[in-house]
Ligand code: OGA
């Protein structure tokens with residue numbers, strides 16, 4: 001099944017309700033096993049091309065130790081996920097007038113010991129990221145492997161979200177969050193739904 005048509009089966013009403021009330025939503029069993037399998041394959045067969053996310057233009061930041069690969073036309077399986085997020089964006093635009101125009105995304109790989117410290121994806125509204133999404137790509141995960149997404153909702157409450165396989169976390173890009181130190185290889189796609197073609201750098 002195409003993820004785009006699968007996206008139509010997502011519980012959009014629940015997503016909208018949760019985003020409205022808490023600023024974040026989590027959905028499970030997002031895609032077919034076939035799709036997830038081909039996504040894992042696409043991700044793992046490109047791991048050698050991943051680059052340290054904490055290094056930008058030669059400047060090293062210690063806030064994160066994961067490695068990433070930006071998604072473009074060379075990654076057709078991941079592109080299908082982006083297409084599904086474009087469908088979701090239309091719904092979010094209708095519900096919340098977010099003016100989302102594009103989706104930007106990268107694969108991320110956290111090897112054992114890696115983390116992403118507390119941050120916002122859109123600090124001081126300095127870029128045009130409206131909504132952040134993270135899809136967990138690895139095929140299995142255990143609760144004691146760390147690597148949780150810890151997130152403060154729009155009401156100030158903290159939540160711990162397990163990076164369960166085939167799960168999609170969706171949250172306002174201005175919310176504080178972090179990735180706790182992972183004990184195993186943790187694979188994901190982070191995608192941002194953006195309100196324009198920004199001149200701001202990716203990162
Ligand atoms: C990010 C991020 C959270 C996660 O990539 O900016 O916060 O659970 N990811 O991977």
Ligand code: MN
Pocket residue numbers: 119120121132177
């Ligand atoms: Mn983030």
